Amino acid sequence: MFSPELKEKAQELVDRYPVGRSALLPLLHLVQHQDGYITDDGITECAQLLKLTKAEVNAVATFYSMYKRAPLGRHLVSVCTNFACQVRGAGEVYQRLHEHLGVAHNETTSDSAVTLEHAECLGNCDGAPIVSVDYFNYECLSPDAAVDLVDRVIAGDVPPPTRGYPSGGIRDMQYRLAGLGPVDAAQPGAIPDQATAADAAPPVQDSGPGAPGAVDAAEPADTKPAEFADADGGGAERRGPEGMTPASGEGSSERDPESPGAARTQDQEPGDG
Incomplete structure (x- = not known):
């Protein structure tokens, strides 16, 4: 408590x-x-x-x-293993720390100094591969550099991160x-x-x-396109494809004369001016 x-x-x-x-x-x-x-x-x-x-x-x-x-442990060491870090060697960094510390993901060393984890993106892809200590990022670490970092952390000599200050x-x-x-x-x-x-x-x-004090919003205006609205409120769904009325039948060449698509008369043949 x-x-x-x-x-x-x-x-x-x-x-x-x-x-x-x-x-x-x-x-x-x-x-x-x-x-x-x-x-x-x-x-x-x-x-x-x-x-x-x-x-x-x-x-x-x-x-x-x-x-x-x-x-x-006293410190949390995280190795980003997401895509950007992985293609730049994060897998090797994590494996080296796993072997060096003798612990796996979310496990803590016997002296309670360090908990090791592999993590999703730590938000620093341009500095891949990233190792963080207590959420402070250290950029572009090789496996050897990562081991050196962790040894210093365990010894109580936490080096400054790429940005920020040494974690307590x-x-x-x-x-x-x-x-x-x-x-x-x-x-x-x-x-x-x-x-x-x-x-x-x-x-x-x-x-x-x-x-009290709330602003009463007006009812939203009808947003149907004017060319599809009819007198009793129906829209394009009441007409059919390309302005055909339900009475015209599928495949009919007749068009609703009020439809914007009725550009030629029934006497006109394709190709007529």
Whole structure:
């Protein structure tokens, strides 16, 4: 369960949204910040805060790959194996890390230093192949460079990523992903200036058609093309192919004289001027 301090932070997250269940994704990140993964207690607390069932919370927690149901290591190392990275050697990078660390997808080293995963697109295709540490990307890594990176991470000497700053660990990142800014004010970044539900949309019961202040939209105009509309409202579906009336019969050369397609008279033969 959340500590008293994180309980307050959790309520802050809920209060940001006019509909409380919108806070579920940030709350799940907050659970991972505290517990290191999505625990059963964390699911129960999210359900209680948002007045959801545990099944509804669990459905979300098991849908997104960023939420883990087993304890994470201090750092999460992800290797993109989607198409752009794969054709530039990501398979070899992942295989080397798998052999070097002795763990497979979503497994953690025995010293709890690193959890390894292969991931879908990490949004940095021009730098393929990508390896990320706690969602900070390192571009164009060879298998040897990836091993060197992971060894430095395990030793506590996380190098600067291609963009951003060296990660302090996956739990710190989970706090940021919850929308709460850095855990430590000395770290890069700032606590985001967030609106609350009181500043946002009106409550559900006061919104929608007929609500106070709602704009009454006019009925949409008839958008049928003028050439297909007739006096009693029928359109092209009442006529038939190429303006033929139902009475004219399939294959008849007679045309509805009011049809725009009736360009020649019945006396005219094809080729006549």
